[in-house]
Amino acid sequence: MSQDKIDIKDVTPKTFNPKTHKGKKDRFNPSSGIYVRESKGVFQKLRRYGGWFLLVMFAMVPWIPYGERQAVLLDIASQQFNFFGTTLYPQDLTLLALLFMIAAFGLFFLTTFLGRVWCGYLCPQTVWTFMYIWFEEKLEGSANKRRKQDSGKLTSKLIVRKTLKHCAWIAIALATGFTFVGYFIPINELIIGFFTFSGSFWPIFWVLFFAACTYANAGWMRSIVCLHMCPYARFQSAMFDKDTFIVGYDTQRGESRGPRGRKADPKALGLGDCIDCDLCVQVCPTGIDIRDGLQYECINCGACIDACDKTMERMNYKKGLISYTTEHRLEGHKTDIMRPKLIGYGLIFVVMIGLFFAQVASVEPAGLSVIRDRSQLFRENNAGEIENTYTLKVINKTQQTQSYQLDVSGLTDVTWYGRQTVHVEPGEVLNLPMSLGIDPEKLTTPVTTIQFILSDSNDFSIEVESRFIGEL
Template identity: 80%
Template structure:
């Protein structure tokens, strides 16, 4: 285990003053804004396409209709969670626990194998941040131009462009808040009620709350969320080892670094392939220097790889000075992809996915629960029969109106007082009061086990056990 442990490196900026918490290059100081330079290349294209796909999936899913309602609606108020043709209720939420476990072990497996690619390509914070940066670049200019403008007295033109930028940011944040809340409240009604000021307090509050969080996180805080607020960056080290694929700088090839002309022979100058252009730092959304080695702030977005590859192309050097690699590979050793920790996470992940689908397959299209009247356990009715009263709760989990037949077994000769055939609307929870009576001569046991059986039109049956109590 010790040989797989990654060595700790001190990358604290030399100009860092712990007493004043200020200094040039202090990326740990939230007051030092990072001006992210635009980076283009294969990995940024991959990240951009992936981000757009996830954005469209997030934005369009609540608008997908299914029958008379939207396909996915997590109706917390009515305790119904609708997924296309399936309706889940609180008693089915073991599925939710399994889903969270799948997500957790999926993240563990992915991190052990490919490092923080979730952060760099899939995390909403990254997707929204890069989208906000895109608007910033289009309206205010490149990173160098923005830095220069912000250091000078603002002009009326700059104020106007900043106002348009913030208006775009707020619009995106508002749409994000509406979309997110639209997973819990019917989205069509929510949008109409919100913009006509007819929305009730709590839906409107949560829309504004999530809009404010989006605007603050992606527009203002950005890397602060990744560096100081996100717990994932802190506990990821428990999953990293020297065979984890990370964004790494090839020190042997790059050092000594220094500027030179394109025609110069770096070996003759005693230099490596790194020309010390600092583009890898300028394009980094968290403001780190990847040449300092593995750091928890790195989100594996690959921006520095694309920037460095373009520099290598211009200089006529091979690409890959900065690349997705492992600590073992950087040190000249062989990378072990299939290792016990990765196989362990993968095995548990497969097991959880299997259990999830087994649980999905076992979800009944109808639910039945039986509550016995405890105020009067037994009474003698006008016929002289012992009578017990029950409340049957029938839950139609399908998206179609269903008819159900009810019967009872375990009590021969019992008479059913109430409806034995009921019709239940889609997603409805029907409370059905009924009673069972029996001739005293036909029952001898003080307490009898009985089973209530519900059968739908497809002959699917549900059994619930209860008790019939004889006169005390």
Template identity: 60%
Template sequence: MDRKIDVKDISDKVKPGRKTHKASVDRFDPSSTIYVRSVKGVYQRLRKFMGWFLLLLFIVLPLIPWDGHQAILFDIENNRYHIFNLTIFPQDLTLLAWIFIIAAFGLFFFTTYLGRVWCGYTCPQTVWTFIFIWFEELFEGKANKRRKLDESPWNGNKIWRKAAKHACWWLVALMTGLAFASYFVPVYELYTSFFTLSASFALTFWVLFFSTCTYINAGWMRAIVCTHMCPYARFQSAMFDKDTFIVGYDAKRGESRGPRSRKADPKELGLGDCIDCDLCVQVCPTGIDIRDGLQYECINCGACIDACDQTMERMGYEKGLIAYTTEHKLTGAKTDILRPKIIGYGVVLSLMCGLFVWNLLTIKAIGFEVLRDRNALYRETNEGLVENAYTFKIINKTMEEQEYNLSVTGLPEPVWSGPTAIRVAPGEVFTQPVSIAVDPYELDKSILTIQFTVQDTDSDEQIQQESRFFSGGR
């Protein structure tokens, strides 16, 4: 059977009237430096707003006092996690699993609909990279000046500019490391001990570790993380389809590209609207040419859109040569927004959010666990009663001392040995051994199912745990 596989020719070809531009660096080479040119526009203002908002939120949240503790504090040492009014203990960490599931499906939903907007506007790597680039421009100038400075020999001017830039990078990185640590260590304790050099080795290590990671990732690696390390760039194609909104170049309108004067009529020259200024490449943080089509390195930041719109405005052409669009729209077809994949992700995401809220609302302020004595199923007392021993583990999940009443049901006239009322400190895991004795002649089974109850005396909230009572068949 003669079956042929169609082969697409992807070799570079120069079309008549088209000027080709080669990138100044190889974006696939981790040692290459990409000098990102600054650009202003609608999407860059949105990106900067999102970046500064998320950065300030990241720094400020642990600083907010809330009901005697930080608004957000993951106290690993004491096994309690404060999120405003909510205090979560290890027994409730299923909430964390729900959060991860919701985040995953949220990422799938928005990626299918809007492409890699997470990468372009909210990813920490993107936010911190642009902050570091801002300091770079402040001390070393625009992209061309930075390139010339790097190529120039070392002298006093170059040394002070580089030193000032790296000092600011380290300052931002250190603030980032401290802000991250403040989610796990009380803020006052953290800053006081760190800056007085009295912090523990572990605390100092983790602050400096995250500071170093921030300095390396945002200062040196930058796009390398996006193109070589981030797994999201690799599996995003599984979520993309031809109706996904991406940053796209309208080749029908732009080709054939080429330079011309503002007064020239491109149709008379046989040219499209693209003047081949190469600005879309110069402003791209990952160094790609969006005119080559959809590429996994594109982070949907919209920098090339703003740069192209400015060029179109200067030339007197219609904006939108590069825009947020879909592959269907670029080919003249209709974009289908409400498609099965979007609806499916939306339904699952809504279901997961509902289950998370239900789980959150049903959390008990009391944690209760019953452990039977493993040394003996039962024993006989001097009075001839059958006795079973249990150990209660009671957790007070509130931030105030609580009093609880203990009781048992399912047994005829049980004799309780141990306290029936206890007081438990805030966040304490209280261990209480008790024993239950019953007259064996009152029992009709060798194994009975019983219920232990712990009840809060103030709120009347209660929680029950099932256990077994053994009598040995008597």
């Protein structure tokens, strides 16, 4: 047996001691706050503009009108899901399953290719957290100032600033709660009912619930959600490989790190390009040191890249000491982008999109279901006919009142007892009791397969199969 031992690196977090870890925070301790320093640069502009675009879209969609209702309304109580001119019903929710599959494989593809860019740029937790931090900076000051204030005596001026900050946070949280619930309940009715105290209990409860979640997650918990609660951070490694683009620190170029003058020659001092300014740590929203290597807490937001590039620029060094790179590239190897795993995720993603649009194209503008009366198989009516009773459910999925014609095939000389022409309002589900009667001499079998036909004036028709039961 080989006596070679595997090198083991102890990554167990040490107990945080502010006296021996000056200026640093224990990111594994939820009670240890992280003061995020403002960072400016290319990637932060991209993140900021992308975040504002998504926020505006999220806030505006419930206010877009379409006819007599809002364009997007997921009316769970009525079991109607309205998207502009299309109304979906529970039987159409295979579309929702396909949509979730598209999102899943899209995330798998994006993660395999670009790492956790979803977390750094698009995740609501990140977008709302950075928005809360922006208000914190404007009302309380920079990260260093906030740290000094919080470690000092609480003054009346600081109380006013903190009160204004929390008022702004609560306002954003309430707006978020109203907007989110407004996708499920007409937002005009929701706001009027809330502020006039005329709304029902559950809508108000859900507004306050989501507002409280927003306030707690973005204002207080922040990186705790990413480090301790987010499941994505735990299984992302299954999609990572050495060709995945991550935020990485070039150890060979940066080490040994150490401070020096701007005009000093680092080679003469035996130093690398890293001046150990710690800005990459100070701007990190999860409080990690990217120079320690790839860590699951990193959300690929690029804040450390922008901070380091500015330092390199001031030192007249080449940018890119910290960059979006791959482990293979850091090791001096070539990055293989078109690898089987990435291609596989991409193909499945495209197939799911194709199936989704095929399913959307096959959604009918109307629906018909048939429920046969099971209390009795058949009866003989006063005309001497064998009669079967049914309940037809006609669903109008369009946004206009429609006229439909009902008919039946599979039987000859059948008598229809009930309405054959119906007018159905937009989104209405019309229950239509009716019966079919036939001369018993014209029945050739005890059970006959029949088709109910629903049609309109636009050459649209659908058929639903049922049974007519008689006796010989």
